[in-house]
Amino acid sequence: MQVPAKFEYERADSVPHALQLLERYGPEARIVAGGHSLIPMMKLRLAQPEALIDINGLASELGRIAVEGDELAIGALVRHAELLDDVTATDLFPIFRDAERVIADPIVRHRGTVGGSLCQGDPSEDLSAVFAALRATAVIQGPGGTRTVPVRQFHQGPYETAVEPNELLIQLRVPITPGTGSAYEKVERRVGDWPVAAAGAVITVSDGVIAQAGIGLTAVGAEHFCAPEAEQHLIGRAPGEEVFAEAGRIAAEHCEPHSDQRGPADYKRHLAAELTRRALARANRNVPGSATV
Amino acid sequence: MRITVTVNGQPYTREVEPRLLLVHFLRDELGLTGTHWGCDTSNCGVCTVQLDGVPVKSCTVLAVMADGREVTTVEGLERDGELDAVQKGFVECHGLQCGFCTPGMLLTARWLLDRNPDPDEGQIREAISGQLCRCTGYENIVRSIRWAADASHSQEARQ
Ligand SMILES: Cc1cc2nc3c(=O)[nH]c(=O)nc-3n(C[C@H](O)[C@H](O)[C@H](O)COP(=O)(O)OP(=O)(O)OC[C@H]3O[C@@H](n4cnc5c(N)ncnc54)[C@H](O)[C@@H]3O)c2cc1C
Ligand code: FES
Ligand code: FES
Numbered sequence: 001m002q003v004p005a006k007f008e009y010e011r012a013d014s015v016p017h018a019l020q021l022l023e024r025y026g027p028e029a030r031i032v033a034g035g036h037s038l039i040p041m042m043k044l045r046l047a048q049p050e051a052l053i054d055i056n057g058l059a060s061e062l063g064r065i066a067v068e069g070d071e072l073a074i075g076a077l078v079r080h081a082e083l084l085d086d087v088t089a090t091d092l093f094p095i096f097r098d099a100e101r102v103i104a105d106p107i108v109r110h111r112g113t114v115g116g117s118l119c120q121g122d123p124s125e126d127l128s129a130v131f132a133a134l135r136a137t138a139v140i141q142g143p144g145g146t147r148t149v150p151v152r153q154f155h156q157g158p159y160e161t162a163v164e165p166n167e168l169l170i171q172l173r174v175p176i177t178p179g180t181g182s183a184y185e186k187v188e189r190r191v192g193d194w195p196v197a198a199a200g201a202v203i204t205v206s207d208g209v210i211a212q213a214g215i216g217l218t219a220v221g222a223e224h225f226c227a228p229e230a231e232q233h234l235i236g237r238a239p240g241e242e243v244f245a246e247a248g249r250i251a252a253e254h255c256e257p258h259s260d261q262r263g264p265a266d267y268k269r270h271l272a273a274e275l276t277r278r279a280l281a282r283a284n285r286n287v288p289g290s291a292t293v
Numbered sequence: 294m295r296i297t298v299t300v301n302g303q304p305y306t307r308e309v310e311p312r313l314l315l316v317h318f319l320r321d322e323l324g325l326t327g328t329h330w331g332c333d334t335s336n337c338g339v340c341t342v343q344l345d346g347v348p349v350k351s352c353t354v355l356a357v358m359a360d361g362r363e364v365t366t367v368e369g370l371e372r373d374g375e376l377d378a379v380q381k382g383f384v385e386c387h388g389l390q391c392g393f394c395t396p397g398m399l400l401t402a403r404w405l406l407d408r409n410p411d412p413d414e415g416q417i418r419e420a421i422s423g424q425l426c427r428c429t430g431y432e433n434i435v436r437s438i439r440w441a442a443d444a445s446h447s448q449e450a451r452q
Contacts, residue, residue: 001333002333002334003314006311006312007311007312009294009355011357035354035355035358036335039354039355040353042312043333052355054357054358104423105338105423105424106348106401106422107338107401107424108350191422191423192422192423
């Protein structure tokens with residue numbers, strides 16, 4: 001039987017209250033959102049926080065998805081299942097639908113949150129690749145107010161993020177650009193498993209050429225979960241199979257997968273190329289008004 | 294810490310340690326052993342209960358997180374001595390063998406039919422994809438849930 005070590009438990013009733021509690025308990029306190037990464041780690045005693053600060057009561061502040069100007073704002077406490085069910089979000093960005101359908105399983109998705117996924121910072125986290133591809137911005141609140149960090153600078157290493165111990169991730173903001181298509185491709189060993197490898201693609205087509213491209217990669221050791229060299233290759237070129245395949249090849253070249261129980265490194269590198277190619281092709285097909293290539 | 298959890302419509306107040314998991318609160322504190330406990334790693338889904346109407350894996354939820362909220366376990370499915378349609382479906386279609394996965398399957402099935410009274414096979418398989426069954430090969434579980442959907446329809450038609 002797996003039992004967490006002892007800890008103090010506090011329930012936050014507002015964001016400022018959560019920040020006060022973080023201040024009071026100091027760096028050995030941890031936020032708990034869905035708890036679906038943290039509680040398993042506590043059960044295995046891989047994590048032994050002295051205090052848990054529960055933010056599940058903050059849905060009215062942190063659980064909203066809304067279009068605000070030319071951005072889509074997603075609260076940190078939005079559950080995976082809520083993002084999957086949100087038609088505004090998944091119509092604007094089909095990459096969310098693609099990814100959320102294959103993150104964990106439907107029951108886990110009822111608890112796990114968008115913010116928890118990003119803050120966990122697991123090198124195989126699907127949403128880290130998704131938000132990197134989308135060039136989202138993270139909104140972080142601390143005692144001194146709020147600040148923003150581009151998601152591409154949010155992850156500073158495995159399980160390390162830009163969020164300080166006395167801060168809270170409160171929101172992800174995704175730029176909405178007309179003429180943009182997006183998609184996600186993942187290979188997993190079985191339903192509900194973490195990716196062997198996965199790739200997300202976001203492209204904006206303007207006057208027949210690719211004006212902007214975002215490629216997110218997870219579980220393959222891509223720095224900051226993105227592939228800037230491959231993105232660069234796409235800019236200014238007309239979308240097409242060959243261009244996408246070359247971008248995939250470049251993306252695979254720049255990642256650093258490790259062999260583990262999910263597969264050998266060379267297989268993962270192969271997947272990085274192939275999944276990038278497939279994601280780009282599908283992203284291109286769902287650019288609004290695009291003729292199928 | 295003192296918590297009050299409403300389980301199957303009845304409030305229970307208990308003094309618990311924050312580290313107590315919901316599955317053990319239900320089984321050991323309240324004696325509701327219909328909720329099973331298997332992998333302990335949020336994979337198998339036998340510990341699934343409804344928290345405020347939504348299926349969750351109770352081995353990965355702290356009991357204190359259910360304070361002030363409503364939990365439904367398999368014991369709460371029948372009404373006035375009559376089994377729920379999903380329970381009847383599992384009986385009619387041989388939806389269980391050893392029964393270890395069954396309580397969790399029933400609670401997810403109930404949630405699915407509340408949300409979507411007429412699910413197709415793909416939607417049923419998707420809904421239960423976070424729960425493992427070592428016995429049935431899933432075929433009869435899918436049939437059982439479909440049976441419950443059909444039974445509920447024909448009941449509505451009669452009314
Ligand atoms: C069986 C299983 C399968 C899974 N499969 C996948 C998968 O295929 N792909 C995938 O990407 N993920 C997968 N996950 C992980 C899942 O997505 C988790 O829900 C997610 O990683 C964490 O979200 P959470 O809300 O549960 O976070 P928690 O466990 O509550 O927290 C995780 C970490 O983030 C911190 N934190 C949480 N919210 C905030 C906040 N707002 N501000 C600051 N810090 C915060 C916590 O302190 C903790 O350190 C799986 C999980 C399980 C149990
Ligand atoms: S015991 Fe909870 S998922 Fe297996
Ligand atoms: S009936 Fe035995 S595990 Fe499902």
